[in-house]
Structure formats: structure tokens, C-alpha cells
Amino acid sequence: MSAVSTAVKQDDITAQMLGLGKHARAAARVLASAATEAKNKALLAAADALDTDRRTILAANEKDMTAGKSSGLSGSFLDRLELNDTRIDAIIEGLRAIAALPDPVGDTIAEWDVPSGLHIKRVRTPLGVIGVIFESRPNVTADAAALCLKSGNAAILRGGSDSFYSSRAIHAAFIKGLKAAGLPETAVQIVPTTDRAAVGEMLKGLNGAIDVIVPRGGKGLVGRVQSEARVPVFAHLEGICHVYVDRSADRDMAVDVTLNAKMRRTSICGAAETLLIHKDIAATHLPAILAALQGAGCEIRGDEQVMRYASEVVPVTEADWTTEYGEPIIAVKIVDSLDAAIEHIETFSSHHTEAIIAEDEAARDRFFARVDSAILLHNASTQFADGGEFGMGAEIGIATGKMHARGPVGLEQLTSFKYLVLGNGQTRP
Amino acid sequence: MSAVSTAVKQDDITAQMLGLGKHARAAARVLASAATEAKNKALLAAADALDTDRRTILAANEKDMTAGKSSGLSGSFLDRLELNDTRIDAIIEGLRAIAALPDPVGDTIAEWDVPSGLHIKRVRTPLGVIGVIFESRPNVTADAAALCLKSGNAAILRGGSDSFYSSRAIHAAFIKGLKAAGLPETAVQIVPTTDRAAVGEMLKGLNGAIDVIVPRGGKGLVGRVQSEARVPVFAHLEGICHVYVDRSADRDMAVDVTLNAKMRRTSICGAAETLLIHKDIAATHLPAILAALQGAGCEIRGDEQVMRYASEVVPVTEADWTTEYGEPIIAVKIVDSLDAAIEHIETFSSHHTEAIIAEDEAARDRFFARVDSAILLHNASTQFADGGEFGMGAEIGIATGKMHARGPVGLEQLTSFKYLVLGNGQTRP
Numbered sequence: 136m137s138a139v140s141t142a143v144k145q146d147d148i149t150a151q152m153l154g155l156g157k158h159a160r161a162a163a164r165v166l167a168s169a170a171t172e173a174k175n176k177a178l179l180a181a182a183d184a185l186d187t188d189r190r191t192i193l194a195a196n197e198k199d200m201t202a203g204k205s206s207g208l209s210g211s212f213l214d215r216l217e218l219n220d221t222r223i224d225a226i227i228e229g230l231r232a233i234a235a236l237p238d239p240v241g242d243t244i245a246e247w248d249v250p251s252g253l254h255i256k257r258v259r260t261p262l263g264v265i266g267v268i269f270e271s272r273p274n275v276t277a278d279a280a281a282l283c284l285k286s287g288n289a290a291i292l293r294g295g296s297d298s299f300y301s302s303r304a305i306h307a308a309f310i311k312g313l314k315a316a317g318l319p320e321t322a323v324q325i326v327p328t329t330d331r332a333a334v335g336e337m338l339k340g341l342n343g344a345i346d347v348i349v350p351r352g353g354k355g356l357v358g359r360v361q362s363e364a365r366v367p368v369f370a371h372l373e374g375i376c377h378v379y380v381d382r383s384a385d386r387d388m389a390v391d392v393t394l395n396a397k398m399r400r401t402s403i404c405g406a407a408e409t410l411l412i413h414k415d416i417a418a419t420h421l422p423a424i425l426a427a428l429q430g431a432g433c434e435i436r437g438d439e440q441v442m443r444y445a446s447e448v449v450p451v452t453e454a455d456w457t458t459e460y461g462e463p464i465i466a467v468k469i470v471d472s473l474d475a476a477i478e479h480i481e482t483f484s485s486h487h488t489e490a491i492i493a494e495d496e497a498a499r500d501r502f503f504a505r506v507d508s509a510i511l512l513h514n515a516s517t518q519f520a521d522g523g524e525f526g527m528g529a530e531i532g533i534a535t536g537k538m539h540a541r542g543p544v545g546l547e548q549l550t551s552f553k554y555l556v557l558g559n560g561q562t563r564p
Numbered sequence: 565m566s567a568v569s570t571a572v573k574q575d576d577i578t579a580q581m582l583g584l585g586k587h588a589r590a591a592a593r594v595l596a597s598a599a600t601e602a603k604n605k606a607l608l609a610a611a612d613a614l615d616t617d618r619r620t621i622l623a624a625n626e627k628d629m630t631a632g633k634s635s636g637l638s639g640s641f642l643d644r645l646e647l648n649d650t651r652i653d654a655i656i657e658g659l660r661a662i663a664a665l666p667d668p669v670g671d672t673i674a675e676w677d678v679p680s681g682l683h684i685k686r687v688r689t690p691l692g693v694i695g696v697i698f699e700s701r702p703n704v705t706a707d708a709a710a711l712c713l714k715s716g717n718a719a720i721l722r723g724g725s726d727s728f729y730s731s732r733a734i735h736a737a738f739i740k741g742l743k744a745a746g747l748p749e750t751a752v753q754i755v756p757t758t759d760r761a762a763v764g765e766m767l768k769g770l771n772g773a774i775d776v777i778v779p780r781g782g783k784g785l786v787g788r789v790q791s792e793a794r795v796p797v798f799a800h801l802e803g804i805c806h807v808y809v810d811r812s813a814d815r816d817m818a819v820d821v822t823l824n825a826k827m828r829r830t831s832i833c834g835a836a837e838t839l840l841i842h843k844d845i846a847a848t849h850l851p852a853i854l855a856a857l858q859g860a861g862c863e864i865r866g867d868e869q870v871m872r873y874a875s876e877v878v879p880v881t882e883a884d885w886t887t888e889y890g891e892p893i894i895a896v897k898i899v900d901s902l903d904a905a906i907e908h909i910e911t912f913s914s915h916h917t918e919a920i921i922a923e924d925e926a927a928r929d930r931f932f933a934r935v936d937s938a939i940l941l942h943n944a945s946t947q948f949a950d951g952g953e954f955g956m957g958a959e960i961g962i963a964t965g966k967m968h969a970r971g972p973v974g975l976e977q978l979t980s981f982k983y984l985v986l987g988n989g990q991t992r993p
């Protein structure tokens with residue numbers, strides 16, 4: 136392509152994306168005061184439309200799968216891309232579950248009186264427009280659209296190019312739900328091009344039309360979004376989660392929790408990657424923990440000290456402390472003290488989730504006060520780092536930033552607030 | 565200066581600023597778990613040091629004032645720059661007042677149980693490192709340092725070059741307070757150069773060392789910070805605040821509140837700039853409102869409709885709807901309906917603060933639901949848009965963004981949160 140036609144194409148995409156932004160902003164104004172009943176009606180009607188349009192959606196997915204196979208996508212990639220009746224059922228159930236959740240918009244977060252006689256209320260409002268950039272999982276189209284809609288936000292969705300037809304088919308069904316409820320069809324828009332320049336436009340914020348970006352996908356996507364976005368981002372780049380077994384830990388609990396934290400599902404962001412254990416109980420606790428892990432098929436990486444307590448330990452390197460394996464591998468370190476464990480975590484953690492196993496409440500409190508991660512657990516598995524387990528009903532992701540949303544991002548975290556002040560004629564002296 | 569020496573100088577400033585960032589980050593870790601008593605002791609000792617060092621501070625200010633006069637700074641600029649005993653007393657009182665406020669760090673914002681038996685708490689934590697960029701008012705040095713310290717955050721302060729010596733002298737006194745309390749001196753650092761490149765470095769975030777930037781100053785500063793910052797910003801660019809007098813408004817209240825909203829202090833961001841009034845009560849209410857405003861020395865700008873209700877009305881232009889006068893001038897518009905008022909506000913407001921004067925609660929509720937500004941008041945003056953009036957004790961500014969902090973930014977708004985999860989050995993099924 137010549138330089139001139141590339142520039143023209145870029146201009147076209149810019150104009151197209153800015154148009155999406157304007158429509159989203161207008162829809163957001165309508166959504167901000169939309170009745171809960173209308174939003175729920177849209178979600179339930181969208182669920183019904185997904186059921187009715189099942190064949191169309193599966194045919195679209197077949198088109199993506201065929202293209203994916205011929206372009207040599209990996210097996211795990213194709214697995215994420217594939218839709219079938221069970222997966223469509225799960226999407227439908229997801230929409231119905233979000234319809235059943237309480238509406239956060241209009242909730243009073245706090246209220247108080249001040250000496251001037253004014254009564255002040257802080258109430259939840261939608262954020263406005265949320266940009267969701269995701270990869271191959273087509274179900275994100277419906278999940279993200281539903282969470283944004285229920286929290287009163289307009290959404291601009293940009294799915295991966297490999298799931299282009301699947302996402303569009305799901306989006307088309309979702310639009311039927313919006314129509315059925317009399318809500319603007321532009322409340323949920325999908326980027327109609329696979330050109331990557333569209334992502335760049337979203338990251339620039341579409342002239343102020345996008346309030347926040349949520350990336351859903353691998354480290355490459357999240358890293359690009361975090362480094363390039365000119366608007367706030369709710370995300371975590373990685374989950375390098377730690378389990379610290381204190382000198383006061385119960386041995387059986389340490390075995391159970393560590394095993395679960397690492398091995399229940401090794402691919403999720405809340406899976407443990409590093410085990411830290413106090414030197415005073417290494418001899419009593421570590422052999423049982425390592426045996427349980429190895430018995431479940433986990434590779435152990437450690438130094439010579441660790442090697443005393445198990446065979447087949449792979450020598451650990453500095454790089455292990457900052458690696459999110461996502462696989463049955465764990466790095467193990469014997470530490471001299473609680474503070475040494477805290478120091479290790481503060482140095483290497485991604486500030487997502489860490490657990491302490493301890494009977495000593497003073498140790499727990501010190502760990503809780505001094506470790507600066509989104510989620511800290513006492514005597515529980517790091518795999519509980521999940522919006523559903525937190526009682527939030529559903530989450531759009533987990534954030535490790537400290538601004539606005541931190542930890543699981545559910546409906547409440549997709550809202551802002553405003554102050555409503557009630558007077559009876561007050562003037563300020 | 566040659567290109568080479570400019571580059572060297574830039575490298576020096578970059579290195580120097582990154583050094584400040586590292587020190588701040590290290591101090592932030594100490595501050596995050598510092599006892600309330602230590603923070604209060606530092607604030608009270610800093611207040612004492614400001615008192616003891618009064619002559620030194622006034623001498624430094626004299627140096628700034630002399631330079632300012634000879635470089636031809638305006639009278640209002642010099643007024644903001646000037647320190648005297650009364651103003652130093654006010655700074656001292658400010659520090660003592662912040663010491664007396666409750667410590668937000670460690671507060672439990674919410675807690676609940678989930679079916680797995682886990683108990684989940686959301687507790688406040690400091691944000692980390694706050695960059696404060698301000699202009700000529702030297703008192704901001706102490707106010708901002710105190711608010712950041714009390715909320716457990718490290719601060720990097722960058723004052724205006726015209727108040728360089730005054731700010732450094734105040735900072736030196738503040739450091740004595742930190743020392744007296746055994747807290748790191750690097751908890752509050754001041755940029756030791758007037759080179760504007762230092763601001764550019766802060767806006768880039770000092771390699772992730774700065775968590776949020778708070779600009780304190782005029783529209784030029786705030787605009788630059790908002791457009792260039794790669795880290796979150798708590799600020800408002802301008803306060804184009806509206807008073808809407810509904811058809812159901814009480815006339816006397818409408819007169820009192822409008823007069824106060826515009827004229828109590830015309831220079832503050834919560835001062836009203838535009839009056840919207842429902843056509844049905846223009847004949848009965850508007851003459852009294854305009855007479856009160858004109859009687860207080862306010863210029864009225866309006867169209868021919870408005871001119872029917874007062875003499876000496878200056879023709880309004882489209883630009884008036886987006887002008888923050890900061891002076892005794894008000895733009896007036898007669899609207900056909902509540903919805904027309906809402907539409908006008910949503911089109912022209914800076915989303916800072918708006919008031920509705922109405923006896924009709926349905927009108928108030930519609931206004932509250934549909935106007936998307938940080939602060940909405942019913943039957944009260946817009947000049948109440950202030951952290952002190954909101955009972956927050958002190959504020960570092962007012963934010964119009966929707967992320968994290970919105971409205972007055974006090975101690976609570978300078979915190980983030982983390983989840984503390986209490987279990988008794990739970991593993992996730």
C-alpha cells in the first residue's frame with residue numbers, strides 16, 4: 136500500500152472510531168438515567184435472542200474456526216475461540232445472572248449532615264463509556280456488554296480479529312435485547328474493522344469519549360494497553376502471587392492451602408507462583424508441602440536449602456521470582472523471618488494477591504499492614520481472588536492499579552459517584 | 565545554550581528527578597504503616613517549626629517579593645505570593661487542624677461474609693506518592709505536604725519559580741517536623757530546581773514512582789498537566805457553575821441563593837457563572853433576582869428576552885456560556901423547561917457544581933438524575949462546593965474527573981484500598 140493510501144485509510148478509521156465515540160457518549164446519557172427494569176429487560180431479551188440465534192452464532196464461529204485452523208492457530212487458541220451449545224448456554228446463563236444482580240446506579244454510598252444544615256449524599260453514577268479490548272474468547276462480547284449495560288455505561292467492544300464473525304454474531308443478538316427494551320442500540324457498539332489502528336484510536340480515548348479501557352487477554356495485549364493508553368485502564372499485567380507459610384502455621388493447613396493455591400487451576404491469575412516458608416518450620420512443614428505438590432505433578436524450583444527437603448528439585452534462578460508460570464511449577468524459598476518474606480513480596484510481586492498461613496495473629500496483622508497488594512488472604516487459598524468468590528456476582532477482570540478500582544472489578548467498580556446536596560435556602564456566609 | 569549542553573542539562577534533571585522518585589517510593593513504604601501518632605507528631609512539630617522559623621521564612625519571602633516586583637509581576641500575583649505574620653499563623657493553624665482530623669489509613673470501608681466462610685474487609689491504604697505542582701501561593705507547600713502525610717502518602721512538591729525561596733523555607737520547617745517524629749525526611753521532597761523540565765519529568769511519572777498528580781493553580785497549569793500527564797490527575801480545569809431557577813422556585817430563596825452563588829466570592833471555582841430560569845416565572849422572579857445582582861455590582865449578560873426584565877443588560881454571546889468570568893458578571897438565559905435547562909448544562913457545564921432552586925421534588929430528582937456534575941445542590945448556593953463545607957476538614961482541591969476522586973479531594977480521596985480476607989484454611993473447590 137502506498138503512503139498516501141495508508142494515510143487515507145488511517146483517516147477513515149479515525150473518523151469511523153470518533154463516530155463510534157460520539158454515538159457511545161450520546162447513548163451513555165440515556166443509560167445514566169435508564170430504569171433498572173429496562174436494563175434487566177434488555178439483558179433477558181438478549182439472552183433469549185442468543186438462544187434463538189444459536190445456529191447463526193455457531194455458523195459464524197465455524198467461519199472463524201475454519202480460518203483459524205487454516206492460518207495455523209494453536210490448539211489452546213482454537214479452544215478459547217470455539218463455541219458450542221454448552222458454551223452458548225453458559226453465555227445465556229451469564230446474562231441472566233447479571234440481570235438478577237442489584238443495580239448499583241443511584242445507590243447511596245454515604246450520607247451525612249453538616250453544620251450549615253445541608254444534607255450531603257454520595258450516590259453512585261455510571262462512569263460513562265467503557266472501551267473493552269479483548270482477544271479470542273467470543274463470550275467476552277456478551278459478558279462485557281452485560282456488565283457495562285447493567286452499571287449504566289455505554290460500551291465500545293473491540294474483539295480479536297480471529298473471533299471477528301463470532302463476536303459480531305453475539306453482538307447482533309445483544310442488540311436485539313437493547314431494542315426490545317427500548318434502549319439505544321448504540322449502548323453497545325462493536326468495532327466493525329479488524330484493523331489494529333482502531334485499537335490505537337481507542338487507546339487515545341476518542342476525543343474524550345472513552346472514560347476507561349478494560350483489556351481482556353494476555354500479557355502482550357495488557358502491556359500494550361497499559362503503556363499506550365491515554366485514558367485510565369482497569370487491568371492487571373500479571374499475577375505473581377505468593378503463599379507465605381509463617382513459623383506459626385498449622386502444617387496440614389499449610390499443605391492444603393499451598394496445594395490448592397498452586398494446583399487447583401494453574402492458568403488463572405490468582406494461582407500461586409512462589410512459596411515462601413519460615414526457616415524455623417522448614418524441617419517440619421516443607422517436606423509434606425513439597426511431597427503434596429510433587430504428588431499432584433508440580434515441578435519444584437529451589438536452592439540448595441530447599442533441595443534438602445525433596446528430591447528432583449530444579450535449581451531456581453533469579454528469573455523465577457518474576458515469572459508467572461501459568462503451569463504446574465512453583466518457586467520455593469526459605470526465608471529467615473516474616474519481614475524477609477514481606478521484603479521478597481514487595482520486591483517481586485505483581486501486587487495482585489498474596490496469602491499468609493499463620494496461627495499468630497500479630498504476624499498476620501503485620502503481613503496485612505506491610506504488603507501492598509490488591510488482595511491479601513489469611514489462611515485461605517490465593518485462588519479465591521475472583522469477583523464471584525468475593526460475592527460480586529460477576530467481574531470484568533481484576534485490577535492491580537490503585538486508582539478507582541482495585542482487585543475484582545464488578546458492577547460497583549464500574550461506577551463513579553456524585554454528591555447530591557439537599558438544602559432549604561442556604562447561602563454561604 | 566548549545567544543543568549538546570541542553571541535552572546534558574536535560575539528562576541531569578531527568579536523573580535528579582528519578583532520584584527524587586526513588587526516595588519518595590521508599591518513604592511511601594514507611595509511611596504506609598506509620599502510626600497515626602507519629603504522623604500527628606510530625607504535623608504538630610512542623611507547625612511549631614514554622615512558628616520558630618518565622619523570621620527566616622519571611623526573609624525568604626522578601627527575596628521572592630523583591631524579585632517579583634522587579635520582574636513586573638501583577639498586583640494580584642504579588643498578593644498571592646506575599647507572606648506575613650497573619651498568613652503564617654493561618655498555615656500553622658492549618659497544620660494543627662489536619663493533625664486533629666481522623667486518620668483514614670486502615671479504616672474499614674466495607675466488610676462482609678461469603679458462602680465459603682471467608683470474611684472480606686475492604687480497608688483504606690495510602691495511594692503511594694503524590695506529585696503536587698503549584699504556582700505562586702507558598703502556603704500550598706505546607707497544606708499539600710500535611711494532607712499527603714496524614715493520608716500516609718509521600719509527596720513531591722514543585723512550586724512556582726516565583727515563590728522558590730518561600731516554598732523552600734516552609735519545606736525546611738516541615739522537614740524538622742518529620743525528623744522530630746522519626747519519619748523519613750524524604751516523605752516530603754521539594755523539587756530543588758526552577759527548570760520547567762522538572763515538571764515534564766513529573767508528568768511522565770518518574771518511572772512509575774508517582775501515583776497521582778495534583779495541580780494547584782490557574783487554567784494554564786491545570787490544562788498543561790491534564791493534557792500531558794501520563795499518570796492520573798486530580799483536578800478541575802474550570803468551574804462553569806449554573807444556578808437553575810425552576811418554575812416551582814420560591815422567589816425570595818431564588819434571589820438569596822443566586823446572589824450568594826454569584827457574588828459571595830466571584831473568584832472561587834464554585835461561583836456561579838450562568839443563571840437559567842424557567843420562562844413561566846421569569847415575569848415574577850427575574851426582576852427581583854436581576855435587581856439584587858445589579859445592586860451588588862454584578863453585570864448582567866442576556867438576550868432580548870432577558871432585557872425585558874432589567875435595564876443595562878449587556879448582549880450575551882455564545883462565548884458567554886463557556887466563560888468562567890471569575891468576576892462580577894453573570895450570563896442569564898430564560899429556558900422553556902426543566903429539560904431545556906438540563907440540556908444547556910450538559911452542553912456547556914464543566915461538570916463541577918450546579919444548583920437547582922425548586923419546591924417541586926420531582927423537578928429536583930430529575931435534575932439530580934440527569935445532570936452529570938460532581939456536585940449538585942438543591943436550594944443551596946453553589947459556593948458550598950468546598951471540602952471544609954462538606955465536613956472533610958481540608959481539601960487539596962476539587963476534581964471533576966470521574967475516576968477515583970470526584971468533588972472535594974480530602975484525606976479519604978487521597979487513599980486507595982485493599983482487600984483483607986480472613987479464612988480458617990479454606991481451599992477453593
